[in-house]
Each structure stands twice: as structure tokens, then as C-alpha cells.
Amino acid sequence: MTDLVPLQLAADLFPNGISRYAVGGLLVGLGAAIIYLGTGIAAGASTFLESTLSYVSGQSRFQRYVASRDWRVVFTVGIVLGGAVYAVLFQAGAWTTDVQPWRLLVGGVFVGVGTRVGKGCTSGHGVCGVGSASKTSIVGVVTFLTVAIVTAQLVSELGVSP
């Protein structure tokens, strides 16, 4: 009977199993590795925000990304298309979130500020930075993960759902 306890624990912690997460994560890493092996570029998803703003704003902060802005658009288009390929193959039609628009908009503003000030996001710090064993990225990931856990639990405690 005792060996059922870990099984029950695993079912509680991973109610949807782990294969979709593990396979998906390996593919995310593979996408980053393909680009790195071919070009030497450790691509992050959030620089696209600033590099794309350089098309419409002359601010020096955005203009520094002029040289990379075209391929960053291609990278982002690739990510959108990759999601679409997944949806066509494995999803019955389009999927839309029930998370309230104000949470997405306000959260998005914080993400936009934080990821650029903090030098990276979940892909830049989390995948490429941690993959590089960068101490800066590990500290960055621990910071945003901790704050995100506290924030999400607080918001949930306040009764905001979804």
C-alpha cells in the first residue's frame, strides 16, 4: 500500500501527466538550439518588442536593434505559425482564453516593462540563459518565478477568476 502514496502525490502535482510538458519543452529548446547552431545567436522572444518599435520610433533605446529587427520579425512569425501548426494538427479549431482582458492588458504592460529592464524573459533568461549556466539568468528566473507565484496566488485569493 505504501508505494501508492508517491503515485497519488504525482497525480496531485501533475494532473495532466508530464509528457506534453516535457515534449513541448524539448521542442522549445530544439527551436532555440537550431538557431544557435546555425547562427550563434541566443534568441529571446522579448527583444522583438523593442526591435519592432524601432520601425515606428526614433528613440535610441529601440534604434540599437535596427540591425536585428527584420530577422526578429521572422522569428516571431515563425512562433505564431508554429502555434498554428500545433492547432491544426492537435487542436479542434481555435482555442481562446477565458482569462479576463484587463488581466492580459495590465499584466502585459508589466511584462513589457519588466522583461526589457530585467534583460530577458522566460525564453531569453529561462531557456537560453539557464542553458548557458548564466548566473545572471538563474537569478533572473528565480526572481520572476518567485514574484509571479506570489502575485498569482494573491490574485486568486482576492477571488479573481479566471
Next chain:
Amino acid sequence: MRETERPASSDRHPLFIPLILVGGLVFGFGLGYSHMARPEVVLDFLQFEDLGLLFVMFGGAVVSGLGFFVGPKLFDRAPLTGDHYERRLKSFDRNVLVGGAVFGVGWGLSGICPGAAYASLGVGNVTILWAIAGMFLGAYAQGRWRSRSTATSSATAGAD
């Protein structure tokens, strides 16, 4: 900055852009497959209701880490750019903590981060345009503010 050292688009390798597209496709497909493109799944993770997302970040870092390890052993320089392979190392300063905390508030409130937001659009989630609009607003606000402050003091390190 490394970005400005890159060759102009005219003398790029013809496979450069196609490779970026393929890498992005695999990356985005992985975000769809892992369900990280769904804010609900990220929020469940942050509320400890489903810890599966640990495997997405950990799995991603392991494979990209393998790439960072293997790249320099396979080739002298990256075949499509001629660049040296470098690890993704950023300088540490207070910004990493401040920015990380601000990012954490946004991620915890919305359940979405930049890469996952793009993939989310791909799976048909048009509602995510609210988050993408917010991200552009936030990136613009900090860029405006920091362009002004770096005009007076010296430039700070780049971000990715």
C-alpha cells in the same frame, strides 16, 4: 553591441532567414504542444495546481544547453553568420532584480510571457492581443524613459 556588428541584410547567408523561420516554427510548436501558450495552464502552475510547466522550462534549458555545449565543438564559427559561439551571459546589476520582479508581477497577473503570447495567437487565441498590446505599451514606456536617461548618463548594457 553584438546586434550592430551583424552583417547588413544584403550580405547575409541565403539560408539565414529560412533557418530563423524554422527555429521559430519548432519553438512555437513546442509552446503550443506544451500548453504554455494557454494562460490558464501557466496560472495553474503558479498556483501549484499543476507543476508540469517545470518540465517545459527545464526541458527547454537542457536542450538549448546541449546546443550551447555542442556548437563550439562542431564548428569553429556559426556556419550562417561566421560569428563565434558565445554563451548567453548578461551582466548582473540591480536591473535584473527590479525588471525580474516587474516581469513576475505581469506574468503572475496575466499568465502570459512574450514567446507564449506569440504562440497563443497561433493557436487561435485572438484575445491574447490584449496582452501583446500591453507588452508593446510597456516596452515602449520603458524604452522612452531609458532613452532619455541614457542620453544624460552613459549607456547601460543591452537586453535580450
